Every structure is written in C-alpha cells, then in structure tokens.
Amino acid sequence: MQLDSRAQTLLKALVERYIADGQPVGSRALSKISGLDLSPATIRNIMADLEEMGYVSSPHTSAGRIPTPRGYRLFVDTLLTVQHLDEQSVHSQIQLPPHQPQKVIASAAQMLSSLSQFAGVVMTPRRESVFQQIEFLRLSERRILLVIVDPRGNVQNRLLLTDVDYNPAELVQSANYLNQNFAGLSFDDVRARLSGELRELRDDIGRLMQTAVEAGSAAMEEDTEKVVIAGERNLLAAPDLTSNMSSLRQMFDLFEQKTGLMQLLDVSSKASGVQIFIGGESQLVPMDEMSVVTAPYEMNGRIVGTLGVIGPTRMAYERVIPIVDITAKLLSNALSHG
Known part of the structure; x- marks a missing residue:
C-alpha cells in the first residue's frame, strides 16, 4: 500500500525525531515538527494507519510511537535526505598511508569509526596466494x-609431516621443479596445473609437491586478517545496543566470531554502491537494534572487499551513508595507486 504525502512527511518527521533523542514521538510533537497544518486528531488517525501497516509501533509505557525495522527501511530507501560530505575535507581529517596495504585498511577502519562514532569494519582483500620461491628443509x-617467499619478499614457514622420508636431493629436485615451472603463480593455479603433470613424476615426489601446495595455500590464507574492526567500544555508548546483558553478549559475539560479519560483508561485496542492512529485517544482522551500512571498494577497477559502519538502528543515516561511500572511494584510490 502506497503512503500518501502526508503520511510520508509524518513518518519522516517521526523517524528523524526518534533518531535524534530516542524517545517515543507523540501526535502533539509531530504537529509541531512536521510543518503540516493538521489537527491532532488527523495526525492520530494517520499514525494509527502507519502502525497498522507495520511502519511504527507503540511501546507499552508511552502514548508516542517509534519506528519499526520496516519504517526505517522505507525511511532510508525513499525519505532520507543524505548530507553532502566533501571528499577533500574527509581526506584531510585522516590520511590513508600510501604503499602499505595493511596500514591503509587499518586506517580506513579507524576513519569509519572516528567519523561515525560507531564501529568501523573492513573486509580485507582476498589475497592471491602467489609464491615467488619455495624451499624444503629436512x-x-x-x-x-x-x-x-612471496613476491614482496615476505617469508612463511610451514611444518610438513610426510609419509615418506625424503633425502636432501629429492627435496632440492622438488623445490627446483616448483620454482622453475610455477614461480609467480597462485597456489590455486599450481594445484590445477600440477594435477595434470603428476603422472610424469614419481609418486612420492608428486605427493610431496601436492602437500606443499596445500600447506602453502593455507599458510598464505592464514597470514591475512580477514576482517579489521575499529571502535567497537563506541557501541558501548549506544544504549539501544547495551540495554541488557543479552544484547551486549550478542554484540560482542558478532565481533569475536566474525563469521556472521564476514558473510554479511561478502554478500554486500556482490552489490554496487552503499547497502543498508537493518536488524530485525535482515537475517544477516544478528540483533533487531543493530544496522550495518556497507559499500564495496576496488583495487584497479576490480571489487576486492567491503567496508562499513556498524551501529544502532537508531543512527543518523544521512551522515553515515556518505561517510561509508567516501571512505570506500578513498580506500579504492589508496590501494589502486599504492
């Protein structure tokens, strides 16, 4: 059912007032702040309709109303006026260090947190597990x-427990084969190519190479922190998220386990532009009182990850949306030119 312009204006005024002060909004307050020349009785009737349609609800303790997740969704999709944030002024507040990808990502998470006053989160780029050189030491x-050794000169070590006792000559032979044929490729590519060539190699040498490729891929994956979070403590100041121990536990479970967060960020990396996940409506957000605003970021024109702000559902979306959008652009630029 479509809302008429009066109902939209009243819902917008209610959501904005509730975001600002966190108190249920009554008809008298709405008549003052909406700018509509309507009687309190007419406003009450419209609010009753909005409640029936699921956009607002009435807490038991108050005559006023608060937005529901459905009301927030309509607000952010059609009624919100997003603030203009100047990219240059944001960039001048917090610099992203060039040529240092991990520091750039940590700085972006910190930037999101500082500008929003909530938690900033960045899913790190899925790094291709490319190797430059391999050695085996008995x-x-x-x-x-x-x-x-990766192309940047970083070194990873992995202990292999084998079925066969290889002598030094066999280890050198295996390492030379991998280095001469596959250096500069990802372990995924090596795995695919190696499977076709193993028939030509002695069984036990082939097994050693397969084991090395599996272990190498795992080592490179583990080396990367999948999600970087900054400013979780800011959320302790949001009473909506910390009103009871159960909410608090849910919130910190999200940060500790990170798997749900990874899933959410992964979903949003497949979309373009800013996405808003509202708790109580999105199965990906574990709490009704929590929202996540995300945007994908790029490296040389290719989407490689997602970043965002985690905060209470009662957040100033008109400020947070441009913060997320601009930070995604700045991070894309820093990684692409770094």
Whole structure:
C-alpha cells in the first residue's frame, strides 16, 4: 500500500525525531515538527494507519510511537535526505598511508569509526596466494620445513609431516621443479596445473609437491586478517545496543566470531554502491537494534572487499551513508595507486 504525502512527511518527521533523542514521538510533537497544518486528531488517525501497516509501533509505557525495522527501511530507501560530505575535507581529517596495504585498511577502519562514532569494519582483500620461491628443509625423519617467499619478499614457514622420508636431493629436485615451472603463480593455479603433470613424476615426489601446495595455500590464507574492526567500544555508548546483558553478549559475539560479519560483508561485496542492512529485517544482522551500512571498494577497477559502519538502528543515516561511500572511494584510490 502506497503512503500518501502526508503520511510520508509524518513518518519522516517521526523517524528523524526518534533518531535524534530516542524517545517515543507523540501526535502533539509531530504537529509541531512536521510543518503540516493538521489537527491532532488527523495526525492520530494517520499514525494509527502507519502502525497498522507495520511502519511504527507503540511501546507499552508511552502514548508516542517509534519506528519499526520496516519504517526505517522505507525511511532510508525513499525519505532520507543524505548530507553532502566533501571528499577533500574527509581526506584531510585522516590520511590513508600510501604503499602499505595493511596500514591503509587499518586506517580506513579507524576513519569509519572516528567519523561515525560507531564501529568501523573492513573486509580485507582476498589475497592471491602467489609464491615467488619455495624451499624444503629436512628437519628430521618425515619432518620437513616448507619455506615460502612471496613476491614482496615476505617469508612463511610451514611444518610438513610426510609419509615418506625424503633425502636432501629429492627435496632440492622438488623445490627446483616448483620454482622453475610455477614461480609467480597462485597456489590455486599450481594445484590445477600440477594435477595434470603428476603422472610424469614419481609418486612420492608428486605427493610431496601436492602437500606443499596445500600447506602453502593455507599458510598464505592464514597470514591475512580477514576482517579489521575499529571502535567497537563506541557501541558501548549506544544504549539501544547495551540495554541488557543479552544484547551486549550478542554484540560482542558478532565481533569475536566474525563469521556472521564476514558473510554479511561478502554478500554486500556482490552489490554496487552503499547497502543498508537493518536488524530485525535482515537475517544477516544478528540483533533487531543493530544496522550495518556497507559499500564495496576496488583495487584497479576490480571489487576486492567491503567496508562499513556498524551501529544502532537508531543512527543518523544521512551522515553515515556518505561517510561509508567516501571512505570506500578513498580506500579504492589508496590501494589502486599504492
């Protein structure tokens, strides 16, 4: 059912007032702030209709009304006037360090938190597990140290426990084969190519290479923090999220486990532009009182991750949306030119 312009104006005024002070909004207050020349009785009738349609609800303790998740959704989709934020002024407040991807990402999370006063979150780019060089060092019988050097010169070590006791010559032969044929490729590519070539290699040498590729891929994946979060403590100042121990526990479970957060950010990376997930409406947000505003970011024109702000449903969306949007653009620029 479509809302007429009066109902839209009243809902917009109610949501804005509730976001500002967190108190249920009564008909008398709405008649003053909406700018509509309507009698209190008419306003009450419209509010009753909005309640029946599921856009507002009445707390038991008050004659006023508050927005529901459905009301917030209509507000952010059609009634919101987004503030203009100047990209240059945001950039001048907090600089993103060039040429240091991990520091850039941490700074972006901090920037989101500082500007919004909520929690900032960045899903790090899925790093291709490319290796430049591999070495095998025999530690003892059936124990080998796998040494991986990536294109930036970073070194990863992995202990391999093998079924066969390889001698030093076999280890050198295996490392040379991998380095000469696959250096500069990702472990996923090596796995695909190697499977076709293993038939030509001795079984136990082939097994060693397969083990090395699996272990190398896992080592590179583990080396990257999947989600960077800044400013979780800011949410302790949001009474809507910390009103009871159950809410508090849910909130910190989200940050501690990160799997739900990863899923949410992964979903939003497949969309373009700013996405708003409102708790109570989105199955991905674990709390009714929580919202997440996200945007994907790019590296050289390719979407590689997502960032966002986590805060109470009662947040100033008109401020948070441009903060997320501009930070995504700044991070894209910093990573692409870094």
